[in-house]
Amino acid sequence: ELKVEQNPLFLSMQEGKNYTIYCNYSTTSDRLYWYRQDPGKSLESLFVLLSNGAVKQEGRLMASLDTKARLSTLHITAAVHDLSATYFCAVHGEETSGSRLTFGEGTQLTVNP
């Protein structure tokens, strides 16, 4: 059974600082996703990572994937208040049918002025 763990679950940081969210998963995967969710809203797709060593960047967010370590990171550079949200990683296991995803618990990020 595929397990996905994120840490930290709660992150409070100051504007301008850097931080990293970690996503570990338990079985082999052929793709990993990062989503953002604002309070009371739906999930928005941020990144899709398809191969070992993949790196994707959008603005102040950068996601990477290490399939050998079964680890993805979401790095936040010079945080701003607008990045406050909950971030989820989701993993598609290689043995999984139907394009099913297993989600982590989410990391609730608060960026303080």
Place this chain on the structure above:
Amino acid sequence: DAGITQSPRHKVTETGTPVTLRCHQTENHRYMYWYRQDPGHGLRLIHYSYGVKDTDKGEVSDGYSVSRSKTEDFLLTLESATSSQTSVYFCAISELWTSGDQAKNIQYFGAGTRLSVL
């Protein structure tokens, strides 16, 4: 929003009553999913569909049934709602995404239905 509409957006019901949530899509996607979101659990898959009349269970399917009689609609039914089914329910579709020679699916989510079972 990938053309996904969930209805109703909010519902309050009583324990033991049947409830049906609807997910409607306009872009002919093959795969559709129902998730529930609860604090401390992220999103958990309830059921999914890979075509008309083709459905399968997810990790938390007990107490739920689904139907897909046409491509555009995926219905989630709680036959006899319980308080433990109070949650936010999200429908998702899977859309093919291509980049160079790589083609993978991305799930896009509806706006969600907030269900309270009293």
